[in-house]
Amino acid sequence: MDNDLLIDVKNLRVSFHTDEGFITPVDGVNYQVRRGKTLGIVGESGSGKSVSTRALTKLLPKNAVIEPTSQILFYQNGAAQPLNITPLSPNSKEIRAIRGGQVGMIFQEPMASFSPVYTVGNQIIEAVRQHRHAAASPLAATATIGSQIDESIRAGNKKMSKLEARDVAVDMLERVGIGNAGLRVNQYPHELSGGMRQRAMIAVALSTHPSVLIADEPTTALDVTIQAQILELMRELQAELGMAIIFITHDMGVIAQIADEVAVMYLGAIVERGPTRELIEDARHPYTRGLLAAIPSLDRLDTRLSSVPGDIPSPLERPAGCLFHTRCPHRIDGTCERFAPERTEVVPNHFVRCHLYR
Amino acid sequence: MLRFLVHRFIGLAVTMFFVSIMVFVIMELPPGDYADRYAFRKFSGTGVNVTEGDIENIRIQFGLDKPAWQRYFQWVGGIVTRFDFGQSFAFETSVNNVIGKRLWMTLAILYSTLVLTYLLAIPIAIYAAIHRRSAVDYSLTVLSYLGLALPNFLLALILLYISVTLFGTSIGGLFSPEYEKAGWSVGKALDLLQHLIVPAIVLAWSATALQLQTVRATMLDELNKLSVTAARARGIPEWKLLLKYPARLAVNPVVSTIGFDVNRIFSELPIVALVLGLPELGELLIQSYLDLDMYVAGAVLLMLTFFIVVMNFISDIALAALDPRISLEG
Numbered sequence: 086m087d088n089d090l091l092i093d094v095k096n097l098r099v100s101f102h103t104d105e106g107f108i109t110p111v112d113g114v115n116y117q118v119r120r121g122k123t124l125g126i127v128g129e130s131g132s133g134k135s136v137s138t139r140a141l142t143k144l145l146p147k148n149a150v151i152e153p154t155s156q157i158l159f160y161q162n163g164a165a166q167p168l169n170i171t172p173l174s175p176n177s178k179e180i181r182a183i184r185g186g187q188v189g190m191i192f193q194e195p196m197a198s199f200s201p202v203y204t205v206g207n208q209i210i211e212a213v214r215q216h217r218h219a220a221a222s223p224l225a226a227t228a229t230i231g232s233q234i235d236e237s238i239r240a241g242n243k244k245m246s247k248l249e250a251r252d253v254a255v256d257m258l259e260r261v262g263i264g265n266a267g268l269r270v271n272q273y274p275h276e277l278s279g280g281m282r283q284r285a286m287i288a289v290a291l292s293t294h295p296s297v298l299i300a301d302e303p304t305t306a307l308d309v310t311i312q313a314q315i316l317e318l319m320r321e322l323q324a325e326l327g328m329a330i331i332f333i334t335h336d337m338g339v340i341a342q343i344a345d346e347v348a349v350m351y352l353g354a355i356v357e358r359g360p361t362r363e364l365i366e367d368a369r370h371p372y373t374r375g376l377l378a379a380i381p382s383l384d385r386l387d388t389r390l391s392s393v394p395g396d397i398p399s400p401l402e403r404p405a406g407c408l409f410h411t412r413c414p415h416r417i418d419g420t421c422e423r424f425a426p427e428r429t430e431v432v433p434n435h436f437v438r439c440h441l442y443r
Numbered sequence: 444m445l446r447f448l449v450h451r452f453i454g455l456a457v458t459m460f461f462v463s464i465m466v467f468v469i470m471e472l473p474p475g476d477y478a479d480r481y482a483f484r485k486f487s488g489t490g491v492n493v494t495e496g497d498i499e500n501i502r503i504q505f506g507l508d509k510p511a512w513q514r515y516f517q518w519v520g521g522i523v524t525r526f527d528f529g530q531s532f533a534f535e536t537s538v539n540n541v542i543g544k545r546l547w548m549t550l551a552i553l554y555s556t557l558v559l560t561y562l563l564a565i566p567i568a569i570y571a572a573i574h575r576r577s578a579v580d581y582s583l584t585v586l587s588y589l590g591l592a593l594p595n596f597l598l599a600l601i602l603l604y605i606s607v608t609l610f611g612t613s614i615g616g617l618f619s620p621e622y623e624k625a626g627w628s629v630g631k632a633l634d635l636l637q638h639l640i641v642p643a644i645v646l647a648w649s650a651t652a653l654q655l656q657t658v659r660a661t662m663l664d665e666l667n668k669l670s671v672t673a674a675r676a677r678g679i680p681e682w683k684l685l686l687k688y689p690a691r692l693a694v695n696p697v698v699s700t701i702g703f704d705v706n707r708i709f710s711e712l713p714i715v716a717l718v719l720g721l722p723e724l725g726e727l728l729i730q731s732y733l734d735l736d737m738y739v740a741g742a743v744l745l746m747l748t749f750f751i752v753v754m755n756f757i758s759d760i761a762l763a764a765l766d767p768r769i770s771l772e773g
Contacts, residue, residue, distance in 0.1 A: 144676055176681055185678035197669035200688050202766055211687075212677040273767045289677070 090160050091296055091329050092118040092141060093167065098152035099136050099145065108400040111137045112353040118297055121323065123330040125344030125361065127337060127376065129397050133353035134333045138299050142184045143175035159183065186216040189290030189328075193302040195282035199274035205285050206270035209254035209292050210247060216293040217245050217253070257288040262318060280311035284318065291322060299331045304339060316343050337376050341365055346434075349373045352397065352408040359435030369437040371413050407440065415441060447763060455756050459749065466744045467515045470737040477532045478502040480735045505532070518741070528745075529738035533731070538742045542724065546746065548617055549712070549723040553750070555639045556646040556708050557701070564651045565697060568658035569690050572666060583655065590652025595711055599645045599718040606641060616720050645715050650704050657696050665689035691765070698762050702755035709747050 099111040111133040118124055128134045139145055141157060151157075151171055158167035173179050184190075192198045199208060245253075251270065258266035261284040274282055283303060290298055300319070304312040320343065323330055332343055340347055341361060348358040349372065357370040368374045375393035395412040398404060404411050410421035417440055426438045478501040482493050502508045506517075521527040528538035571580040616623075617638045622631045665671065666689050674684040713725030724743045731739035763769045 142676060144672065181678040181680065183678070184676055188676075190673070190676040192669055192673060194669055198673040200668075200670040200674070200692075201768055202691060203687075204767075208674075208677075211674075211679060215678050275768055286673075289673075293677075 089120040089122070090117060091120055093156070093158040093160070094137075094141070095156040095158070097137060097140060097155045097157065099133075099140055099155075100150050100152065101146070102148045102150070105401055109403075110353050110400050111140065114350075114353070114355055116348055116355065116358070118329045118331060120296065120329055121327045122345045123323065123332055123343055125332045125334065125340040125347040126350060127334060127340050127347060128350035129335060131352075131397050131400065132350040134350045135301055137350070137353075138301065138331050138333060141297075141299065142188050142190070143170065143173070143180050144184070144190075145175070159187065161187075182216070185212050185293050185295065187295055188297045188299060189293065189295035190299045190301065191283070191286045191290050191303045193305050195279060195286045195306065196274060198286055199282065201274055204271050204273055205258070205277065206251060206254045209257060209270075209289050210250040212289055213250040213253050213292050214245050214247070217250075218243065253292055254288070257292045258285065261285070261288045261291075261322070263288070279307060280314060283307060283311075283315055287315075287318065287322070291326065291328075294326070295328060297329045297331065299333070301333045302335070303332075305334065305336070312339070319343065337365075337380050349376065352400070352403060354408060354438065355436075356409065356439070357437045363432065363435055369431055369435075369442055370409075370439050371415050371441075372409050407438075417441070444763075448760070451756055451759050455752055458752050462748045462752070463519055463745060464515070466741050466748070467511075467518065469744065470741045471511060473735060473737075475735070476502070476507055477735055477737060478505060478507055481505075481532060505530075518738070522745075528742035531736055531739045533734040533736040533739070538738050541739055542727070542742055542746070545722050545724050545727055548721065549725070550750075551617070551635065551639060552642050552646070552712065552721065552723060553705065553708055555643040556650070557704060559643045560647040560650045560654060560704065561697060563647070564654035565658055565694060568655045569662050569693060571655075572659045572662035572693070573685060575663065587652035587655045590648050590655075593648070595645050595648055596714050596718050598648055599641070599715050602641050602645060603719065617722065642715060642719055642721060645719070646708050646711060650707060654697055654700075654704075657700075658693050661696050662689055662693035665692045695762065695765060698758055698765060701758035701761075702751055705751050705754040709751065
């Protein structure tokens, strides 16, 4: 039994009812989230990377449907059986306990993810009081995350007082490297700098001690030096708290710095997945290779920056056969446009969906 | 915050100064003055021959012979130091006496209209935005277009008819005859409230329709904000986060346009008051223009603009209290 397994996603299929028709931005995705590990999900806009992770907390628009055949299994502490959240309503108590409680989220725009009319502290305290309970020793840094929260919920403890929650907030802001936290806690988001806001957002997400942190392009809106600092901070906090991270980005360079395992998504499917080093050094799928070649490098200053040719097709016109065949430089005529490739394990733990590796 | 208040207060005082000059200029604009009118009224038909000299005497008697700037300072000085708005020529008593009760009635109508507008528009619009594209949302849109399209004097007549035929209540005026002269009592207050309902509905009608659309649009905008998704991702119960995040910001445009609403209510009030027979300032304003009773007209104009300016001041402060991004720039 895999003790570090936190979330197991099997055959995830998400559809949207839109005015133009029925689209399926995520179709048959499988991935696992493990304690202390970082799963990187890479893909272009519209590849379904955000939708496939937001499904974990059912944080999808009203017109979205998670197909009932999908399985989203949460392995909870002490529970004998994993909890499949697919049939649960997005407004159910269980989902709300998962949101913020087990799964924290940070987003691309740190400014927009805070409400401008409440202090940073207010928004941390809100989360803390929603999920943490009075008796749980505040910020027992060494305790395994997750366990203490579950215990206190079972014990039926009262809500944490505002004062206690404020202490947690100050402590958390200090931990994410915000100086003068006692003062910052009473400030409004517009009074913080961009990098500090993203740190504060991480503080909000981690203040409830989630076992999984979903980071949806958290560094895209930041400049490079701040980006490096935030990545470093996330690595430190992961080492300290042991949570799993799902890191979504379109930037292969960032993924190489932070992820243990990478999944490359294209048009709602994972086309290649493997350990980061292995995948970057020995990418198999033509799409992954294209993405890697598109990273600017000082060694290739004299050649033009390459890009993956063509545009990602509209989700309304998903190609038959291999999803990538319309843009693939290694297309095998007569095969790729007719048959969808099966998943192949090229070396242990390195999977690819491509007819070139049958 | 204090600095902000002081700033805004100075702004208010400066605005009132300019408004008083404008009002005085307007008072001076009509051809002829009250002396002519007085002489005409007093002696026409009596066969007395009125000479220029007689009119000049009347002018001196009323103090109208002095230069305009002197009369301006006398007028403003009286208002500021003694709260004395001068003499009404037509009523032959002080302006304060003429305006007296009408001022309170105007304020009663104004505030009941505002309260009714906001009580209706804000919750309904928030509900409609959350349940976008539902039957409730669509029917509200139709209703609010009706609200914008229907002239309010017509609505006043319809409501007058309905309330008299269906409920048998006397709805014109602000008091039933038995309370008209009586002192203040609970019964009288209730009677006033009952009479305020129709004017409040009539005046709130279009404002509610407009604010409904504004709040609904802002709310829809706010609902899609990342901060709302972020709060949802923290596991905050849906109704709680809707009230705390989008709803609070959806109220902002309403708060910032309180002054506009007051302005519109004052502009529509005279016509509605005429139809419903309400003793209030707008009707008096029209009457005083007809009589060239300039000090009454000036006092009414000054008071109405004063309330608009004050309500703007209040809306500024309320907005600053609601939105922390504002007060800092004070």
